[in-house]
Amino acid sequence: MASPTVSAPKRETDPKKRIVITGMGLVSVFGSDIDTFYDKLLQGVSGISLIDRFDASNFSVRFGGQIRDFSSKGYIDGKNDRRLDDCWRYCLVAGRRALDNASLGPEVLKTMDRSRIGVLVGSGMGGLTAFSNGVEALIQKGYKKITPFFIPYSITNMGSALLAIDTGLMGPNYSISTACATANYCFYAAANHIRRGEADIMVAGGTEAAIMATGVGGFIACRALSQRNEDPQKASRPWDKDRDGFVMGEGSGVLIMESLEHATKRGANIIAEYLGGAITCDAHHMTDPRSDGLGVSSCIAKSLEDAGVSPEEVNYVNAHATSTLAGDLAEVNAIKKVFKDTSEIKMNGTKSMIGHGLGAAGGLEAIATIKAITTGWIHPTINQYNLEPDVTIDTVPNVKKNHEVHVGMCCVCVCVCARARACV
Template identity: 85%
Template sequence: MAAATCYYGLMFTRKDSGNNVDSMRQYSCFRASKSRAIKALAAPTVSPPKRETNPKKRVVITGMGVVSVFGNDVNTYYEKLLEGQSGISLIDKFDASTFTVRFAGQIRDFSSVGYIDGKNDRRLDDCWRYCLVAGRKALDDANLSQQVLETMDRTKIGVLVGSGMGGLTTFSNGVEALIQKGFKKITPFFIPYTITNMGSALLAIDTGLMGPNYSISTACATANFCFNAAGNHIRRGEADIMVVGGTEAAINPTGVGGFIACRALSQRNDEPQKASRPWDQYRDGFVIGEGAGVLVMESLEHASKRGANIVAEYLGGAITCDAHHMTDPRKDGLGISSCISKCLDDAGVSPEEVNYVNCHATSTLAGDIAEVHAIKKIFKNTAEMKMNGTKSMIGHGLGAAGGLEAIACIKAINTGWLHPTINQDTLEPQVDIDTVPNVKKQHEVNVAISNSFGFGGHNSVVAFAPFTP
């Protein structure tokens, strides 16, 4: 589900297109409680941070797989992002002509040939089709073919691919069958293909991976929660390799209709490609997207022994909760800023080392600004920092967003180019950090962090860096 901080209180707040004033559409069941006072905070770290040096505990990235509105190839995906191309278009997966929002970051011409057999492909919810293809592509990219995997201890290789909403189309179709035809017409795949753990399960069944296997579902913070957990499995020696990320396929009548009911989506039906516009004064909500982003995370020791190609290092991550409200952030911003701070502590880096932030930046009124305020609270000098919003081009992939954005972070590290944040026409005056507006920029990334936030006040931040032996 879309993040709490995905909207940051924006959920029932929208700029009126006529007079450009805020109008509140606040339901009583969503009213925010007063922020709980925090009596004491942990004392700041006195000694300088230290990165992990033990090769058994250092976690590196050796493979990436993607299913996106720009296709299933990681390089093509990032090239389109660098070009500043919008993947937002009118919905044709279903008849949306009567919907007040009729556009999305919809995937077209998806192909699972060579990854899913035809019989299963016809049965599967798109959520799991995306997961299987992105997961298998990540394994291939890591040179972990089925033949190679069979030579390894597969009890030390785990899968952790989360989803915010699971098999939503399967669920919707099952409920429709129940209402219209009775329970005997519900498919036997209704429960298995709806529940959120099935992506990890199916990928493991397909590849024989017997290590840690489960799903995390924390709305739009899901994929980063998975990266954080997977990194800890490797650090504790419970796994040598984790196949990890997020997947989502909620562009259907239930998903789009539900977010319309929340008044969370942009309504620029006449200009869909300009609808997602993080930090722009005329943003009016997020654009729903879909897809999957999966990484192969591996201990440095294991990757070195098998001669793997290392594309980046995962330095650490953190998760926190606002403990405040289903959709609104804490007014003191403690949830996000403390998550960033804890991530840096876990990663062993100082704020001064971070020079790139891939932001949650959903194009919502309060959420975009709240995130910037939290960033400025932690990073006192942002003169050399750059931040961008991947969602400006692909929409908000919900539980898959962090996976798609982690790949963008790693490609930025590898290429030395940051993709633009498009539709930056009238920047909010409060945003005085370089958002890479409209055109890509060269930038040597030292340490990158990627932010994801979700309904319920779930906050997650992960850190990546170029790999140095």
């Protein structure tokens, strides 16, 4: 079954329903400054290194995109900082930095109707360290030794909850957990809250901190990870013939999404415009993509329809590109189904440098996509030495390229429970 041809409708013109990005915040393997993050990407720097957060010497995979020297100073008080799972620490810092970037600091928020500002930051795994420590306490010492923070700091909605408590935001608040499509699902849902008039502003994105023994061990058991321990910085190699699995990453990426009307009234700096998105499901397999690529191609087609964009207008795709044998080619084939002429399209893989951020992937890659739009520079896909012959789209191999982006698309797919899809 081929993906249907979609006639793009006119784009949204109602300023109450047009959605703009007025702030961005992140925590990444390259730090928490957005310009530094994107400069590292443009330089083709790899953030992958040997894991030292726990003793991984007996693991068959001993490397990942581990965040080092993270500081929450100025964003989280000392007592809470010691208690929190890294997943929520990353979320709080990225969320607060996004609000600051949007000129929505604490003093400004106090003057606003905070019931019209919501938070929707998801996680694929939740507080995995908190959960693992709780289980360990139960087994080794008994249930009386389980911390009272075990449940609250494990569940996936805690990022949104803590950020709302910290900032007093009383609008829509929940989380979505769809593995690596999590952040894109959150952007899509957040946009719809604004379009339905339920919020003026949404703080949306994803967060993850799974580089710990349980997380790495679990993905090793799934046989999903690259085992290139002798050369970790060259392990993530999207679309390369010698790819052997993905590399784990972590972090958080958060956007401030706001109605154009509200942003204009408060004189906000408009960074980019969210045009639309879509969500679909392969209904096929927990980990393998459909061979015909229908799940991906239909999601892309539906997102174009929602955005009011024709395929010819898109000239940049920030791809999922995890560096898995089946997934990379399935995604390319689906893109080629929708975009009949790919000669003007640039397509790159952010994960080649920062690893796969799981629930945070869509947030971090959305920021990379927006920076490509605003700077006119596309970061490279590194570690491309032996490109698959079926990949006929320009993947920006190893060196950045100057490229005026007309419409960019961020595609993040998820490989758990029937392979959900989300494109924005």
